[in-house]
Amino acid sequence: MKAFTYDRATSAAEAASAVAKTTGSKFIAGGTNLLDLMKLQIETPSHLIDINDLGLDQIEPATNGGLRIGALVRNTDLAANEYVRRDYAVLSRALLAGASGQLRNQATTAGNLLQRTRCPYFYDTNMPCNKREPGRGCSALGGYSRMHAIVGISDACIATHPSDMAVAMRLLDATVETVRSNGLTRTIPIVELHRLPGNTPNIEHTLEPGELITAVLLPKPSGGTHIYRKVRDRASYAFALVSVAAIIQPDGSGKVALGGVAHKPWRVESAERKLQRGSKAVTKELLANARTTHDNAFKVQLVERTLASVLNDAKG
């Protein structure tokens, strides 16, 4: 860990402006990911701006009939919230499938969205990684890649986004509310927040320098059966091999998003229209153009079978 200076922000706009102005500065909230990365010197901020005092920790019904979730709401609190459990159960279930109780107590909503990949080559600074050092190459390609992405990948990176929560947020068509360094706010649909790796896997999201997420907005509840199914090698405290978030309506129509297969939560709206035709048709379109390695080729079949299980469960 490199030595760094530290400040506490008192307003979101001030924090955004400060991070934009100060080279090498970063926000810190829960710190469950950033501190680990700093200890390994994968992240080397020279200045941290602590945003924990900004109060963004409320969950409130929004005027459009949806829900407004403060950026600093802890994962544990979000999962346990009565509105979330009643109207957005898929989100609650996704949250509880992630990490451990201790981590969920500390991790924040916005931090969860912006957490970085757990690719082991990204974590080992002796190994080439385009995310850490653009242009040095991707070690996972041709290396140990069982956990890695199969869709939306590039020759520069096959890392996955590790979040469970973000998969449910994507399914729910969430938008993030931000404040920029000039003090202006905007909203970004979650589909536009995370980027695919392309040639710049080091750039993981579309936020501007200093831009701070202040809230996540969920649209009006859609009803249906909410399922989050996370498939992993051990029963708890493991990242997904694949996960399926789904909301299925009584007529068999619905929505589905995947975790563990891409650099971002993976959803293909046109594939969802085939839900009533079963898992094979949906998977074919969801994973069209999938590019697998020797180690992760099984994920294609696993997605199809997990989706079949989810659709089976949705029938009750």
Added chain:
Amino acid sequence: MKFDTPATNNPIDQLKVVGQPVSRIDGPLKTTGTAPYAYDRHDVVPNQAYGYVLGSAIAKGRIDSINLAEAKESPGVIAIVTAENAGKLSKGDYNTALLLGGPEIQHYHQAIAVVVAETFEQARSAAHLIHVNYSRAKGSFDLASEKSKGVPKDVFGTSSESSVGNFDKAFSTAKVRLDNTYTTAHESHSMLEPHASVAAWDGDQLTIWTSNQMIAWAVGDMAKTLGVAKEKIRVISPYIGGGFGAKLFLRSDALMAALASRVARRPVKVSLQRALIPNNTVHRSATIQRIRIGANRDGKITAIGHESWSGNLPGGGPEAGALQTRALYAGANRMTSNRVSHLDLPEANAMRAPNEAPGLAALEIAMDEMAEKLDMDPIQFRIKNDTQIVPDYPPRPASNDPQTKKPEKNEPHNPHPPFSIRQLSKCFEIGAERFGWDKRLSKPGQLSDGRWMLGMGVASAFRDNVVTKSAARVILDRRGHLTVETDMTDIGTGSYTIIAQTAAEMMGLPLEKITVRLGDSSFPVSAGSGGQWGGNSSTSGVYAACLKLRDAIALLAKGQKSEFNITDAVFTDGFIRSGSHSFLLAELAGSRGLVAEDAIEFGDLDKRFQQSTFGAHFVEVGVDRFTAEIRVRRMLAVCAAGRILNPKTARSQVIGAMTMGVGAALMESLEVDKRFGYFVNHDLAGYEVPVHADIPHQEVIFLDETDPISSPMKAKGVGELGICGAAAAVANAIYNATGVRVRDYPITLDKLIEKMPIKV
């Protein structure tokens, strides 16, 4: 005392304290966080600085140059030690790779520098400022491609290869045959407490507070590595947060702390960071195992052959997966072979039940497959081939014990020694009834519960009982309080407790009047903890010392009263009594107290009789019919391991080992990057071990057994038995649930999913 004839009645047989399910006497210290583990020893010596170990970024090659300038300028840095300024170092007898690399690099993350600073954070930060230029050399990293170059290498005092009868002929003419290949993964010990040490020099005297299973070995190898006399080294390791073999030997934390302290002229503490441990220290080698079994139609084995290949750095030994096959099942024609290939991966070495854990993982799947070919129940097949003599006991090669280096004398050799006691079949019979084995359907894939396909599996557990010299000192003070001192270690096993129970039983004292002090090289040298030899051997050493103390006390009693009959003397309730005479131990101890020291030394009973521990594992699993996720639902182990000194701590040993078996079966695997030559998933996020949610109801039954040939305690080791065969029982249950046979561990869902019976 010499133990060379089977034990007769002795004070342990009273079983007033020994054999009782006593809670750990060190439990309160651990649950209150007050047991001083190595890295917690802030108070033992003032002015401690922090060391941070830098590992090599390449697996094989040379360091061309190291630039320390920037790191030295970093805030708080006191010193940096590399091979260039460490002084002359040798390699410890028990180490294969050097603990400090450079300029030659032998494996990834081999320590190449330790940075000493005022704070941990400063040391870590400065370590990142060391710039190293390497020249990479080509290495061998893939066991499968190096397998054909494997060479036989003797292991644990026994020869690597053996044969009885004519295996080839018997196998080729057998009515029913199996010839399959199985693989087990590279595994990491992953104990909770990382390797950690505090080192302090006082003149030429070095004290190390560390976490080590074998105190005398640590002293010897530290002395040898530094080139100083053993008498100059003191090692203190009273509490150990798990070892599983990873802490059998001197490791880089201790050496780097010693070197750093010498250069910095201050006490230095070093803990290996978790992400360094899998590649810096030791692991269990992967194995490839070919098993051939031939049998008559009635299920009698006529030929059994087991070959095992593993990898290690030059000079390192094999993971001898075929060893147990010499002794487990009958059969007139047999062969075993254990070969090791040169790999440039980190050093492979002992991990809980070395040899048997991976060996039985393979053999016990083969037995399940063979039972199916024979259309026999897998339990009946095993019982049919049970044996009371060792079918294949090759002559021992000259000792390769690096401590003694003594060649074994030319002893008479019995190729088929009897087992001291062997109740394998009984374990299966009791287990079958308790587990409800009759509910198992022999045809796989027939039972389900919702989306879960259900299956049951069994496997034999088998592990040798090793006895080894162990000494102890007992001190009786004027309050009638007894202190036991021995350099025995407690690696979470319960040594403190069973030693206290032994002393209490021998001296007729309540447990509250016993203090046990362990893990200090100033105490008499014990068996230490490893190879499941520690519990039985170390309590036997305490038994010997207590016998000596009893004799001294009896003489004092007789001195007080000449008609006191020593031969009838009993020790009870704090008194020595004989007939109508009794004396308080406290009074006889007098103001100066009494001290007795002795060692148990074992004669040749372990050569005349095969001493082993046995068990039967029963496992029920569910496999998700869609995703092929595997979850264990129930486990039972029935164990026959001599007298159980403490059923509570012994049960903890067995369920912990069963859990480790589940890990090996379902998830544990260090993944090799064959380009860079290292274990990629080198932290606890990437190397998965079972969590609570993976472990269901576990039950352990101990047969009521004593083994007077083993020791005066009539006990045996039990710390490793529980892992032996556990993985195979899981594997066999998966097959029974799904009909899909996987012969490559760990059995992860990707190895099942293509063949799952239910298509979607």
